[in-house]
Amino acid sequence: MMIKESAKNSKMLKTLSLVKSSKLFWILSFTVLTAISAQIAIPVKPVPFTLQTMMVVLAGAFLGARNGAYSQIIYLALGSIGLPIFAQTPDGLVGFARLFGPTGGYLLAFPIAAYLTGYIIEKNKSYIPVVLAMFAGNVVIILSGMSFLYTFYIRDLSEAFILGAAIFSLWTIVKVFASAAIYFGIKKSIK
Numbered sequence: 001m002m003i004k005e006s007a008k009n010s011k012m013l014k015t016l017s018l019v020k021s022s023k024l025f026w027i028l029s030f031t032v033l034t035a036i037s038a039q040i041a042i043p044v045k046p047v048p049f050t051l052q053t054m055m056v057v058l059a060g061a062f063l064g065a066r067n068g069a070y071s072q073i074i075y076l077a078l079g080s081i082g083l084p085i086f087a088q089t090p091d092g093l094v095g096f097a098r099l100f101g102p103t104g105g106y107l108l109a110f111p112i113a114a115y116l117t118g119y120i121i122e123k124n125k126s127y128i129p130v131v132l133a134m135f136a137g138n139v140v141i142i143l144s145g146m147s148f149l150y151t152f153y154i155r156d157l158s159e160a161f162i163l164g165a166a167i168f169s170l171w172t173i174v175k176v177f178a179s180a181a182i183y184f185g186i187k188k189s190i191k
Helices: 001-020 021-040 050-065 064-078 095-100 104-123 129-154 158-166 166-190
Strands: none
Touching: 001 129, 001 158, 021 064, 021 129, 050 064, 050 104, 050 129, 050 166, 064 095, 095 104, 129 158, 129 166, 158 166
């Protein structure tokens, strides 16, 4: 009886190890982390402050360009079908309609930002390029979001810049350096 139980536990540990080493597990993990980070929000109109962009660049950093983008495409797909994983916003839009709301430009840039971040880091994993890659990913998100706000909601470029980009500048700097610290901390502990 003990031998059967030990063999069963060993088999379960091997299966768990295979799951943890699979790319799909990590892609879905970053999808979930992005969803969780969206719930940590400071509601500001028209776009709330969240930790989502931090997870987007970390997805690219840890998973690489392609898999980081996949994690964000899955996130957008799950939110589009109506799962409550996008950050709460005052506009009340849910599901697919959210991609056409004030936050749509930011959300749609997530896969591109994860891809760009991952692509740069795949080329050079030292500190300065990693930080610059994370800044580049955030800039893509912010510029896309600001452009979307300007085009569809705020017809004044300076107001769109203030409400869609400038307001996030300090927050972005903090998140980029926190992301870099997390990235290097985890990479160091894995070695």
